[in-house]
Amino acid sequence: MANSALNPPILMLDLHAQHAPIHAELEAALHHCLKESSFIQGPAVGAFAQALSQHLGISHVVPCANGTDALQLALMSLRLPPGSEVLVPAFTYVATLEAAAILGLVPVVVDVLPNTFMLDPKAVEAALTPRTGAIIAVHLFGQCADLESLRRIADKNNIALIEDNAQSIGATFTTRSGETWVAGAVGEVGTTSFFPSKNLGAMGDGGALFTQDASRAELLRQLANHGQIRKYQHEYIGLNSRLDTMQAALLQVKLRYLNQWTSARQHVAAQYDAAFTGMAGVHTPARDPRSTHVFHQYTLRVTEAGCRAALQQHLLAKGVPSVVYYPLPVHLQPAYHYLGYRTGQFPVAEHLCQTVLSLPIHPTLVPEQVAYITDAVKCFF
Ligand SMILES: *Cc1c(COP(=O)(O)O)cnc(C)c1O
Secondary structure, eight states: OOGGGGSSOOOSOOHHHHHGGGHHHHHHHHHHHHHHOOOBSOHHHHHHHHHHHHHHTOSEEEEESOHHHHHHHHHHHHTOOTTOEEEEESSSOTHHHHHHHHTTOEEEEEOBOTTTOSBOHHHHHHHOOTTEEEEEEEOOTTBOOOHHHHHHHHHHTTOEEEEEOSSOTTOEEEOTTSOEEETTSSSSEEEEEOOTTSSSOOSSOOEEEEESOHHHHHHHHHHTBTTEEETTEEOSOOOBOOOBHHHHHHHHHHHTTHHHHHHHHHHHHHHHHHHHTTOTTEEOOOOOTTBOBOOSOEEEEESSGGGHHHHHHHHHHTTOOOBOSOSSOGGGSGGGGGGOOOTTSSHHHHHHHHHEEEEOOOTTOOHHHHHHHHHHHHTTO
């Protein structure tokens, strides 16, 4: 293995390298914001929302302060009766659950599919009760959950579908009849996050909501701004959840490169797949043939749970970082003990938490680095 592959070092996420070639554009955007000094709801906020709406082909984009607020605002816009149940996957980032819990709704945890790691539609159907108000589908790691099945279940039972699209911006799903659906546009509301590590990341916090419905977009916009319908007229109990003008200006620049960065991620994933397919000891990430994959994460599964820690140590010793997304399923997090779940209740998610391992995948990884990483993994087994 060539040592030169480690210079520069391999990072899990390399924002410095990502921003270096567009430094001048980012600086110009910041400079413009400073000159204009319209820091809250400045012109860049609307301009970025418009650009993102065009980029994704989603009618309405409502910016907000972060992806967790986006989930909370999405649920607030549904006006569910207190105590309504919200179905969430057991294998996700905690924010999905948190947004429901903080509103006094009841998160109902549902197990996931072992291959795609996402909501199991059969388990969703089994979890429905007369109190179910919404399903939150999480498009995990870069591809779409089974949108067609989940949309059908939501429609059949007259409940809302929310898409947590913090990780799969730009992914699409092809239905049985050949229609192409855009992740985030299929639910009553879609949400995303511009946390710096996401595929489209700000330089601080940021988030957005998606909807195809103009009146819901207006409601979301009001809810995100103190429930205000006109200046000093507060129709709803809302949040102070706005995207900063400076973040919007930076995101506007970065959006122009999103497609190119996504291709680079897909290219790295293809190199990983080619190296690991058929190899004993690991499963490569399954690709749902109906969905494109924007590879927010490249997540392997080790076939023996017991060897994951040793593999991680081995990689680290060779200068290769890796991360476990996620080490504990949401139903076993201490904050959610009150929901009464037990170990063993969602065996797929629990097993994933013991076997998944995400390798570095970012747009500036060079082929030599990817080859170095695949060699490092191979020589462990
Ligand atoms: C990042 C993330 C969030 C939260 O977004 P923030 O902007 O950090 O609040 C929610 N859900 C998922 C699946 C995420 O990956």
